Amino acid sequence: METRELRYFVAVAEELHFGRAAERLRIAQPPLSRAIQQLERRLGARLLERDSRGVRLTEAGRVLLREGRAALAGIEAAERRTRRAAAARPGLVLATKAGASSELLAKLLAAYAAEPDAVPVDVLLCGPGEQERVLRDGRADVALLHRPFDSTAGLDTEVLAEERQVVVLPAGHPLSGRRDVTTAEIAALPDLPLPRWPDLDGGYPDGPGPQVRDSVQLMQLIALGRACAIVPESARTHLHEQHATVTVSDAPTVTTVIAWPPQSRSPALAHLVRTALGV
Amino acid sequence: METRELRYFVAVAEELHFGRAAERLRIAQPPLSRAIQQLERRLGARLLERDSRGVRLTEAGRVLLREGRAALAGIEAAERRTRRAAAARPGLVLATKAGASSELLAKLLAAYAAEPDAVPVDVLLCGPGEQERVLRDGRADVALLHRPFDSTAGLDTEVLAEERQVVVLPAGHPLSGRRDVTTAEIAALPDLPLPRWPDLDGGYPDGPGPQVRDSVQLMQLIALGRACAIVPESARTHLHEQHATVTVSDAPTVTTVIAWPPQSRSPALAHLVRTALGV
DNA sequence: GGCGGCCATACCGTGCGGGTATCGACCCTG
DNA sequence: CAGGGTCGATACCCGCACGGTATGGCCGCC
Structure with missing residues (x-):
């Protein structure tokens, strides 16, 4: 499966309308129809139910929409991280919720910057729930998350602090x-x-x-x-x-964790996490 | 980035030899050289250091190899899961280490099969360390893992049992x-x-x-x-x-967990996990 | 110095992705 | 019920990008 096909399918599945999806993809509608048909043929699975009332997802289509989005995010992440690794100044990007854990963050950044051979750390301020996405799509390398508000599903984490x-x-x-x-x-x-x-x-x-x-x-x-x-x-x-x-008294305690995508443990990232655990 | 380019790059990065990689990909060597050059141009990053002594990975190349493998696994997973969702009998595939936790597994399968609207469960026996891969690439939906032997990085888990x-x-x-x-x-x-x-x-x-x-x-x-x-x-x-x-007395306790890829929580999978927690 | 290994370049054909025009099915609406 | 509008599918054409062969350039080795 090529990423082009996946992008096309995701567009149609989100719009549930070939014309609008084609417009979003900046191609004409007929090639889009063909591409989806070809994808369905290659997968041996009907993904969309089309009739006069419109376009609906089949069960398989729902699966591909969910999995395909994640897969595309993975591709983009690979791309972005590669670009960043090749940059003149290959630092780390840390994502955090605007305004949260500012004291802890300041201490962490100071402690890490004082370490020998620390790399530059850029801070990316995110809206609520956005951190997981920027971590997944490669815009950030590491994030401060707050359980139970942020989901840490599919991320590696270490606990930094707990508070009432x-x-x-x-x-x-x-x-x-x-x-x-x-x-x-x-x-x-x-x-x-x-x-x-x-x-x-x-x-x-x-x-x-x-x-x-x-x-x-x-x-x-x-x-x-x-x-x-x-x-x-x-x-x-x-x-x-x-x-x-x-x-x-009865509100859940908030756990601040440092989180990063699994299997992406670069030396610099590991160093930052180690420093964070010492703060 | 297209999956074709990524597959090409991974092949070259693994072989560290354009000729052998081309053979593995069943194409001629010149188009492969061109494709890699084009990828490097598009990413704006040198991925491979070629000279007379051979081919070596740059730092960016190492990043793309690691991330790209994961991304390709994600694509394959999406493909396989879609095919399975469209199959006539869309059941769940449970991966487990051959011979381990057989009693727990038997109880779990029996308990789940007794539930109303349970779907069929296929068991996929894996060698050590293989479960994580089959879970990631979509050959399995859920697995029984044993900490600390198996890594659960990047998976959602629930603890089922602990034992000496x-x-x-x-x-x-x-x-x-x-x-x-x-x-x-x-x-x-x-x-x-x-x-x-x-x-x-x-x-x-x-x-x-x-x-x-x-x-x-x-x-x-x-x-x-x-x-x-x-x-x-x-x-x-x-x-x-x-x-x-x-x-x-001093060996680590073994924790049996049920694990599944994050954000792939189909109703059937959620049902199986719920049942497992009740066993 | 000739030879062989290896990646890059040059050049060519073709298949596929994308474009326009049009069809066919269906749903309104007057 | 005719006519127009909407929307996806089909027909047909074009250009380019991908893959192939031939060859060049560089280097190490016998």
Whole structure:
């Protein structure tokens, strides 16, 4: 199977429309139809059900869409990593969620930079859930992830830190004097709803709570008494005097891990991971 | 990057010889030279150092060899899984090491087969270290692995069982009456050396100890008083009265896990894993 | 110095990927 | 029910890129 065929199939499977897929691929529709037919013939499997009502995926098509996307990401990763290995300054790219674990990250970067024969490390700031993708497609070599929020499926990891979560409240809120609170108590504050974050596609889920796009917005809303938020306790460094924090007793602990794609253990990467474990 | 180019590069990188690689690919040598040059141009990276002394990999070439192999395996996996999903009887393929965890496996298969809407499960017996590969390239959907012997890097896993290891001795051996022994004591038995297993490429490592190819051979050698072996305690079911076993106190415990490629969680696979956790 | 091994270059044919035009099936809609 | 619109498939043509053969250039070796 050639990557061209796979790209074509993925485009059609995503659009469920030959014309639009062809446009996206910048080719005409007939060659696309032929390519898909040829792919189906070669695989000996029907991938798409076409009739007058449109195009639908068969079971085999769903499998190929899932597996094919992963395979294409693997190809792109190979390409990008090769380019980077050949670059004049072949450093490491570390992906991290914007704003999270900033203290740990700073310590890690400082410790690693102080090591003998450390390579330059670029930091790539990602939106939520984006890290796994940039790691898989070769834009990054290593990432800081936060379980249980980020999935570490298919990655090699080492645990760097564990921490409790705290609720961020407006300063002076009645609960702010407490030693700890429960998620049920937080949910029972109708005037301080938890915010809604955008999906991967940019839309917002339904429900109450203000829509926020970044943590600056969120912190402002909290200071204004319009929302509250549950965050790892290390995020306290971003707060100021208009905020109060209280430990949430029954929220899951957050584990910060350093993660990298399996079997891509270059010497520099191994060195960085070793340093991270010593911090 | 097209898979054709990648296959060509991997062939040259493995052979380190354009002529032999071309032969392996069943094309003439000049088109192969051209294809590699074109790939290097497109990547903007020198992959191979050619001079009169032969062909060597550059750093970028090493990266592309490693990543490219994985990417090609991903493509093949997508292809195989699609074919299987389209097959008349789309079942699951479970890979396991020949002879290991047979009891657990039997229970798992029975329990799953008894479930409502279970799909057929084929068992694929693998040599040591082979399971990870068949899982990656799509010949199997799920595998039973044994840590710390098998690597689970880049796979999703759930733990099914943990067990101690025992040493298998000829019946009547002086140590056979003991409650437990240490690895040091076993190593100090010069007339009962540990056997040598073949590498992935079929050769044997140097050293003392008889060469064995399967566990039947090994068990016979032990019964004859020519070897001993350290195995998980569940392997006791394969033994007969000519063998004795003693717990090895300082051998690592063996963890049997069920493993599958990440993000390939079909409903049937999820069902099988759920069943396995209940056994 | 001639020879052989090995990769690169030159040059040629052809098959395949892509383009345009058109068909055929189906669904609206007036 | 006729006519137009939508969408995928088919027919046909063209150009190029891939693969083949022949040969060159470089180097090491006998």
